Amino acid sequence: EMVARLGGDEFVALTTGPGTDRTVDELAERIMNALVTPISIDGRDLLVRGSLGIVEGPAGERTAAEVLRSADITMYRAKSAGGNRSELADPEADARAITRHGLTTALPTALERGEFFIEYQPLVHLGDGSVRGAEALVRWLHPQHGVLGPDRFIPLAEHTGLIVPLGRWVLEESIRQARAWRVRHGGQDAGPLRINVNLSPCQLSHPGLVQDTVDILERAGVTPDALCLEVTESALIGADDDLLKPLRRLAEMGVDIALDDFGTGYSNLANLRRLPVSVLKLDRSFTQGMQQFPADPVDLKIVEGIVTLAHSLDLAVTVEGVETGAQAEQLRVLGCDTAQGWYYARPGPPERLHDLALADAKG
Numbered sequence: 001e002m003v004a005r006l007g008g009d010e011f012v013a014l015t016t017g018p019g020t021d022r023t024v025d026e027l028a029e030r031i032m033n034a035l036v037t038p039i040s041i042d043g044r045d046l047l048v049r050g051s052l053g054i055v056e057g058p059a060g061e062r063t064a065a066e067v068l069r070s071a072d073i074t075m076y077r078a079k080s081a082g083g084n085r086s087e088l089a090d091p092e093a094d095a096r097a098i099t100r101h102g103l104t105t106a107l108p109t110a111l112e113r114g115e116f117f118i119e120y121q122p123l124v125h126l127g128d129g130s131v132r133g134a135e136a137l138v139r140w141l142h143p144q145h146g147v148l149g150p151d152r153f154i155p156l157a158e159h160t161g162l163i164v165p166l167g168r169w170v171l172e173e174s175i176r177q178a179r180a181w182r183v184r185h186g187g188q189d190a191g192p193l194r195i196n197v198n199l200s201p202c203q204l205s206h207p208g209l210v211q212d213t214v215d216i217l218e219r220a221g222v223t224p225d226a227l228c229l230e231v232t233e234s235a236l237i238g239a240d241d242d243l244l245k246p247l248r249r250l251a252e253m254g255v256d257i258a259l260d261d262f263g264t265g266y267s268n269l270a271n272l273r274r275l276p277v278s279v280l281k282l283d284r285s286f287t288q289g290m291q292q293f294p295a296d297p298v299d300l301k302i303v304e305g306i307v308t309l310a311h312s313l314d315l316a317v318t319v320e321g322v323e324t325g326a327q328a329e330q331l332r333v334l335g336c337d338t339a340q341g342w343y344y345a346r347p348g349p350p351e352r353l354h355d356l357a358l359a360d361a362k363g
């Protein structure tokens with residue numbers, strides 16, 4: 001009945017009347033079929049693909065703007081599911097998209113207003129049980145939604161580029177914290193407490209990374225060996241030398257580079273020697289295999305193999321997600337160097353780390 005072009009490559013088709021629940025499907029099929037035939041330009045056949053969002057329901061239940069928004073969200077769902085398909089509107093998916101959108105637009109002001117904070121989770125030496133440092137894990141204290149975990153907003157920040165200033169803030173704040181621990185907790189036998197900070201792929205390719213890091217360390221009066229940057233394996237897969245250069249520079253300065261979530265991606269072992277990493281962080285999935293008793297023998301063999309290989313390449317091995325004493329003991333026997341997980345402590349405020357480290361020193 002009506003077809004309109006909203007702008008760019010977006011169109012809206014409206015059909016009304018009884019039985020639209022059937023007619024919309026037919027309409028969608030007709031549109032998709034119309035696009036199937038390649039368009040010939042200058043003797044070349046060009047394929048056109050379409051993504052459709054279908055909203056169907058009684059007229060007057062929602063305003064025109066609400067219907068259009070739902071159609072738009074649903075169309076983007078079809079697109080991100082691979083495109084060349086149609087999807088049916090779903091109130092829950094709409095609500096999620098609207099929340100995501102709201103969070104995305106609120107991110108810049110949240111950073112300005114200081115709504116982010118960092119929790120620290122201790123890294124424990126498996127040999128003697130002493131606290132060696134902590135991983136910085138960012139959270140967002142949202143005025144309406146309460147505390148949000150990084151999984152809720154890091155992907156959004158990566159998408160919009162806000163991850164660069166946010167990541168810089170995390171680095172600055174946690175290095176300041178590392179400095180405070182050093183001051184209060186100097187003269188520990190095992191050396192000063194170290195800080196692990198996560199880096200997103202976009203931060204890796206940002207030209208300011210090395211200089212920013214150097215400046216932040218210098219301003220805080222913290223030596224580079226107190227810092228470990230965690231980069232996921234998938235971010236470095238197929239990385240060319242240009243991408244690795246900043247990491248190499250940092251590694252040469254004495255910053256440790258850890259390969260995070262190791263074992264979840266391709267785990268290209270041959271690639272390891274090319275990367276400027278000094279620590280492997282074994283993903284939680286391996287530790288999970290050790291939760292039952294007896295532990296999964298295949299998991300044990302895999303971990304043993306990775307540890308042997310890592311050590312022969314001069315890499316230290318950290319394990320994540322240790323939840324029981326039995327797991328910790330198992331991982332110690334397998335030769336892992338450092339562990340992290342709820343068994344030792346959940347992520348928490350910085351004072352807690354200080355107390356834990358102090359308890360070690362006394363014990």
Ligand code: C2E
Nearest residue numbers: 137138149150151154170198199200321322323341342347
């Ligand atoms: P990750 O680097 O793998 O961090 C470890 C995650 O495992 C954390 O989740 C931690 O709370 C959780 N965890 C620790 N011990 C245990 C355990 O024993 N059992 C279980 N089940 N879970 C455990 P969190 O804090 O939700 O962080 C999720 C991810 O968000 C992190 O995964 C990291 O990739 C990302 N992230 C956190 N902070 C930052 C940041 O400042 N920048 C960037 N780029 N990413 C960050």
Ligand code: CA
Nearest residue numbers: 135198230260
């Ligand atoms: Ca990490």
Ligand code: CA
Nearest residue numbers: 260261281320
């Ligand atoms: Ca991890």
